[in-house]
Amino acid sequence: MSVEAVDALAREGFDHFDDFAASVRRLLPDLTRQLAAGVSGAAGGFGGVQVVGHTDWSLAPDDERAAVLGFFEAWWLDTLRSPQPLYSVDDVFQTCATATRTVTPYLAAWVAEAPGGTADVHLCAFLDLQHLDLINEDERMIGWWTDYSRPEPMAEIVTWVLEHGVDRIRAQGAPSDLLSRLELLRIPGYEERWAAYEARFLT
Template structure:
């Protein structure tokens, strides 16, 4: 069940974007049926989930007014994400929001979007059993928000040894080999901000500072803790025999 803070963020989205439409929308006739596109011109009518999901990740040039389309679907999309309504989640699905330029929308709208993404992430990372895997929500928020900074700040603010640290261990187990190889996949495979570099270095630096004590607090694999420490080294030094001689089990 969503937290009160997440419920409030969804309600704010619904209030701010109530009545939104893309009034002259013709859409992409190759991808969407006329009756589906017509829903974008009609305020406050729910879209079928499969149509909503397709609109959410559609590329901007498939619409006459891509930002207007995103504003139109946001109330329903936010509600579905908050409750885990969709069968699965992939960061790709929020590329539409990431490419919409929502940061440049009127302040009330931009603040509502930002507050929702941060509340959704906070609700997820503090839950024992969130509706979607934590790594998928993190990657989705980064894709939609074009930043890792506020989501890492939420992670850093959680109590040592709690659910957030167990989620951190699970995420790092999935990510660490890419991170020590300076690879952005899969974390930023759908990064869609052409004005900012992928924040790989920011994430690596944050992990060096915050992850080791949190991993130890939840009894993470010592090899995972060791690999995380390698992120503090220049790339070439991570692979020397001398460094790996200190690895657990060597």
């Protein structure tokens, strides 16, 4: 199947297909090959892997679930360990989270990487890009989230940043300005955090 055809189908909603489960099984081999090769457009832009995320993988047969989760976890690790990954870390994180309906294994894999390596370089860039959305708890940060059975994962990400992310990038000499902005995440309530951000950085 062509890259263009796979990209178009990957962005469809589940109600586009007469047999949704069969269509996803048909799409996945081409989609994962194209993602791994860096030629897919489904790792960038809103709704990139929406159709995959509509599958509840906890209910899938063991072999299918293991294959899908195994691919996305391996793709994520390869991205973290690559100085110049084929897609941005932000795009891959969002794609993995949407496809598998969780952020938990990807955050766990990030913190399991050796401190001071390429993963921490990516972490610093990721937090620099996303710090305002974290402060505001802006759910659009994970704009492709499709697991309607659980809330947006913002609280989980904020907790992880405070418990692991800030210390890791501080140890690598992250800019003091970024660290100061991330420390605002310790203020409970996004409205209070935003007020503190405005007072400190916008006046």
